[in-house]
Amino acid sequence: MNMKSNFLVVSTSLNQDSKSRVMAKIACDSLKKLGAEAEVNWLDLQEVELPICDGGRAYEHPNLPAVKELIEKADGIIVAIPIYNYASGAMAKNLIELTGRAWTEKTVGFLCAAGGRSSYMSVMGLANSLMLDFRSLIIPSFVYADGNAFDDAGGITDEAVRARIEKLSSELIRISNSLKRAA
Numbered sequence: 001m002n003m004k005s006n007f008l009v010v011s012t013s014l015n016q017d018s019k020s021r022v023m024a025k026i027a028c029d030s031l032k033k034l035g036a037e038a039e040v041n042w043l044d045l046q047e048v049e050l051p052i053c054d055g056g057r058a059y060e061h062p063n064l065p066a067v068k069e070l071i072e073k074a075d076g077i078i079v080a081i082p083i084y085n086y087a088s089g090a091m092a093k094n095l096i097e098l099t100g101r102a103w104t105e106k107t108v109g110f111l112c113a114a115g116g117r118s119s120y121m122s123v124m125g126l127a128n129s130l131m132l133d134f135r136s137l138i139i140p141s142f143v144y145a146d147g148n149a150f151d152d153a154g155g156i157t158d159e160a161v162r163a164r165i166e167k168l169s170s171e172l173i174r175i176s177n178s179l180k181r182a183a
């Protein structure tokens, strides 16, 4: 078994001014800083075009193998999600529909950007599906930030949110590494 840890940060918002993408970048930097020798990869769905899952021909898309490989080789994954209509944005769900079993037994943490405070349970549908279908281990302390956590330029102004992202990153490392050692 490769003992060098491997982490992946996925940004799923297609908005060029995405706030969850800002959160994802902070997580990526934290993992690089805290993860010592770990390999940290970045997957931005604004940079990699993926088809909408149709349960058929979409699985033959040429961009899919590289994306699946990034997920498969990761010990732990942080997924940054925009909240739309009281649920995870469709691109995050679409990614899981396209890559399915690649998520098996991964440790997964979520970063959510929302407009308001009341959608804080929105990520649970996605979390449940990862747990039930692929036995992913979901880190309970996900990060939820509403519009007040950001300035007009999209930078994070709420230091508590930044600290929670760093905490989630360190939890991802701690849990993934413990599971790797125990395997």
Ligand SMILES: Cc1cc2nc3c(=O)[nH]c(=O)nc-3n(C[C@H](O)[C@H](O)[C@H](O)COP(=O)(O)O)c2cc1C
Residues within 6 Å of the ligand: 013, 014, 015, 017, 018, 019, 020, 021, 081, 082, 083, 084, 085, 086, 087, 113, 114, 115, 116, 117, 118, 119
């Ligand atoms: C179609 C749409 C639906 C949205 N639905 C919600 C919602 O249910 N709850 C909420 O708090 N914010 C909602 N928002 C606000 C977004 O969550 C917010 O703009 C967030 O910053 C999106 O993440 P992003 O900046 O990474 O794209 C919605 C925005 C859009 C465009």
